[in-house]
Each structure stands twice: as structure tokens, then as C-alpha cells.
Amino acid sequence: MTRKTKVATGVVAAIVVALLLVVSFSVWCAALKPYKVGAVFAITGGASWLGEPERNTVKMIEENVNAAGGINGHPLQVIVEDTVGDETKAVTAVKKLIERDKVLAIIGPSRSGTTLAVIPIVQRAKVPLISCAAAEAIVIPVKQWVFKTPQKDSDAVIRIYEYMREHGISKVAIITGTTGFGDQGRKQLKKMAPDYGITIVADETYGPKDTDMTVQLTKIKGTKAQAVINWSIVPAQAIVVKNMRQLGMTIPLFQSHGFGNIKYVQAAGKAAEGIIFPAGRLLAVDTLPNDNPQKEVLSRYKKEYEAKYGESVSTFGGHAWDALHLVILALRAVGPDRAKIRNFIENVKGFVGTGGIFNYSPDDHTGLTKEAFEMLTVKNGKFVVLK
């Protein structure tokens, strides 16, 4: 090596080092403090078919947002905690997120019971909570810091009863799971039946861990019911479907929006064919007309999720999608301030989510109407829009 080349190499090396320093310095400057958002889902336990897609969804959004440069330059950090669907665990998880991680907002919990258990905590700590659970008791009466993204139980009941009225069904049997979701549904079903000229001829329940519902269904079979409504959110609801076919019952079976995971159809097998239920449009996005305002959002979410995780999307993951995007929207607009985030979400109008088009207001923390539901049915193991 001559002296000249030695000098040249030295100069090049110096330039490279200097460049590296400059680049790393600018990266260091750009890496602003992350925005922390908490998420509490029932990832394991009896409600894992809710919590797992929710966890997957928020992790996917976190990645996408950060890959696109974060929120106003700040990376998004979603801290996910598992509640196992248990109230005590949900309480400690939410306290951890608030007190140790100092999150700006919390998404979840997945279940109505766990949500009701953590409401007193977020109300006192003044942290916005966007629940992914359905029960109306979460937002009625309105709680200052609490919102939810799933559609209302009562709207699901209205859609089912309207359909029944159109098709001349007036005597129904209801069978509900003894969980917060099932119990709230049972109350709404009983309350609204007279308004639609419907009589409930049998009112049965089953536990979330039961493995056989033949006893309840045999009782229903002995009545003059023209249809059965099965209202539940746990995997046990698929057993009702199977048991009905085993007992040779041919009257139509209606399910709640808690049926919105294709896994329930797979668990029930052939018996699931022809089930009618109200759900958000996500499940049947392929059969939606192109001019539907939600179509673009829904197909994008479905495509991204299914490409990443190799499993079908479910409405539950969609609830988490809506909740996290509401928070992101708020963070973009008002920055890291819990009170401002809350105020922003309360005034969100026309937000196109997976569950519907959200319009929040000070007296409505659900933001959705019954139009958010579409009546779906199961055909060849798939969800399709009922015509």
C-alpha cells in the first residue's frame, strides 16, 4: 500500500465514521418518547377466542404505525396484559398499566364482567378506557372516562326481533349462557319481546363450561317454540348448535353477535349451517357491495390480519381495531394528555371502523346505531349476508 492510498483510506474511513455519527445522532433525536397505550384482554382462559384476536390486532397495528413513522414522530407502544377473563386479575392488570406503565389510555377488557370491575379504577384515576365488551351496562348510565366499541346488545335484539316479525315468528325459546354477556342479552330479550309481539315460551340457561345442553333443549323441544335464540359468547355456545341437531330439532336457530368468530362455526361443524345472527359487516366483507362506506376499511383489515396470522378475522379483533384507532386518532390530534384524549373521543364523528360508523357524543359512549348490524347466516361453513 502506497502512502497516497493510505491517506485516501484514512479519509474515507473518517468520512464514514462522521456520517455514522451524524445519522445515529439524528436517529437519536428523532426517537421521541413513545406514546404508551395499555391493553387488557382475556388472551387465555374461557374467553380466549375473544382475547387472542384482540391481542394480535393491536400488535399488528402497533407494528404498522411504527413502520410508518409513529404518531407525530413518537413511536406507539402498546402494553398488553392478560386477564384470563378474571375480574381480580383485570383489576391488578389495569392498576399496573396506570400506576407503573403510566399509559395514556386503556383498550379492553374483552369481557363485560371484567370491564364493569375495572370501571371504578379508571374513573378515579381519570384514564380513558375503551372497552371491547358488549354489555350496555358499561356505558348506560354514561361514565365520564368509559367508552366502548362493540355494538349494543339491544340493537342486536332489535335486529333479530324485526327479522322474526317479518317472517311471522311469534313464539321463541331463549337459551343463554350464564356469563355477563349472556345475562345482559337475556334481560334485553325478555324486556323487548312484547314490543315486537313475541312471547318467550322457554327461558333456559347454561354455564360457560358446560359440555352438554340436551336437558335444556329437550325442554325447549316440548314447547311450541317456532325458533330458538342462543345468546352466549363462550365456546359452549357451539354445543347448543350440535345438541339441537342431535335431538332432531328443525326450527331455526338464531345466535347473538357473540357468534362472530368463524371458530364457533368450525366447532359446530355441519350443524352450524343456516344459523341466523346479527353481526358487524367485517365477517361478510366479501359479500358486501362495493359502495358500502365500510368496505375499504374492512377489506384492508381482513387482508392484513389474515396475511400476518394465517387465521380468519373475527369481530372481536375488529373491536380492538376500532378502539386502538380511536386512541391513535386522538393522540395525533391532541397529543399525550389523558383528559384531552377523552374529550377528543367523546366528540368523534363519522369515524369509519370495523364495527360500523362511530358518532360519539356526551350522552352516547357507544357511538353506533342498529344500522351497524347486518343479518348474517352460515352457508358452506362461511358467513354470508342474509338476503
Add this chain to the structure above:
Amino acid sequence: MGKKNLLSLLILSIVVMILPLIINNPYYLSILIFVGIYSLITIGLSLLMGYAGQISLGQAAFFGLGAYTSGILTTKFALSPWIALIIAIFVTAGVAFLIGIPALKLKGHYLAMATLAFGQIIFIIFNQEITYTGGPSGFGQIPYFKLGKFMLDSDFRYYYFVWIIVLITLTLSLNLIHSRVGRALRSIHGGEITANIMGVNTARYKIDVFVLSAVYASIAGSLYAHFVTFLSPGTFGFSFSIALLTMVAVGGMASVWGAIMGTALLTILPEFLRIFHDYDILIYGSTLLFIMILLPEGFFIGLFNLIRKGNLPQSHLLKKLLETRR
């Protein structure tokens, strides 16, 4: 009570009193509050199982009875939490007494099954009596305890409240163990027939200790209700009875200290393991497995022996495992 126990009690009291001053974070405090609440139940369970040798798979139901009685009386009948706590104790004690008379005539697996069935019945009542219990959705807005004008609504205050009750309960229980009653209980464990021949009224002692353990669980239930302020049946199911049993077994069945240690370990460990995310259950499970293989007498007693004697206690399972490898 013995010098050793007195010293341990003193050390525990000091640790309990100082701890919140060091870790004044509501999240950690709330975990320690749960440790305290569960400790009350496991102290009772340790008296019942470790000393008197009677198994119960229904402790979660007594815990639930205390919680629901407190919750319902304060929300639906607007009673003061203090009066509700006392009434809950009497209700639970009454139920335990009535259940205890026939159930404690049974032994071993049959007693386990009877208490299990009792737990299920209570669980079903919580689910079905919707007008009072709110059914599966539960009910909330349970008021906090009040000491004069002093509202026990922060984790810091509630921590001291719960742990003072735990310390009092612990002192009473240690006194009981080292009394004539305690010796009578242990004689039942050793051999019921022998105890009977020696003039111990085993039937009465068994019911007494069963009722006592139920009372402890009821107090714990009331403390839970006025802390979380929301109740639903899920918390008081069969799996919680099993969890309580595991706490006592892991800590060391034959000692109330073991019960507290086991409770602390099994309540704090899952929270600590949150940092491992999806692997937490795996680590949790293997930790329990190792404790039961290496320290079959329980974590507390095993560790105690290890420190004092410097060798691992006799573990039959470990021996067998080593033999099969040879």
C-alpha cells in the same frame, strides 16, 4: 405461643408496616392487599387442613358468602360496611355450622366431594338469584369502609387496614395452635380414633375449626368486596378453591406461616412473571412443579429445614426420579 413465633410475628409486623413506605405505588400495594386478603383464607384453611387434617374444597364459597353478604347489605339495604361485615360473619358461620354437622362425619375424598358440592351450590345461587346478586353480570358500586371521617378508599390506607386484620388473625391463630384446643386438633390429624379414646370430643372440635376457617374466609370476602367494589360469581368458583388449596400446599400445610408464604408466593409470582408475556404460565407451572418435587413439605418448611440442617428434605419423588435414571 413460643419465643420463636413471637419473634417471627414481630418481624412480620415491622416488615408489613415499613413496606408501603418503600414501595408507595398503588399497583404494588394492591397486590399486597390481595396477598393479605387471601392470607386470611389460607390461615383458616391451614388450621383446618394442616392441623386438624380435614380437607375443604368449599373455601371459595365461604369467601363468596362473606363478599356477597357485605355487598348486598351495603348496596341494597344501605347498611354500614361495618355492620355488614359482622352480619356476614354470622351468616357464613351459620351456614358452615349447618354444612359441617353432616359433612364432617365424612372422611378423606368424601369430605372433599361434599365441600366441593357445597361450593358449587353457592356458586349456582350467586348466578341465579339475580334480584339480589345481579346474576352472572354481578353488581358494583359497593361503598368503601369508613373509620370515622377517614374513608378507606386509597390503596395505601386499605393496605394497613387489611394487614392489621391479618396480624390480629395470625396472633389469635398462633395462640389457638399452642393451646389445649390446638393440641386436640393435632391429635385428630394424628388419629381420630385414638383422639376419641383419649377423651377428645373430635366431632365438636372438627366443626369448631371448620366454622372458624369459614369465618376467616368471610372476613376476607367482606374485605374483598369493599376493596374491589364489584362482585361477580366468577371470582368465587371452584378454581379459586383449588388455588387456595395450592397456596396452602405450596407454602407448607403444617404451618400458618407456610400458608402466608404460599399465598404471597402464588399471588406475587404471576404479577412478576408478566414481564415474560406469553411464557409466564410455563414458568409459573414449572416453579410449582419444582417446589413440590424438591420441597414436598412446602416451600416455607422445606426452606426452613434447608437453612437449619443444610440438606434437602426427604423427597420421595426426587429419590424415585434419581433411581429410575440409574
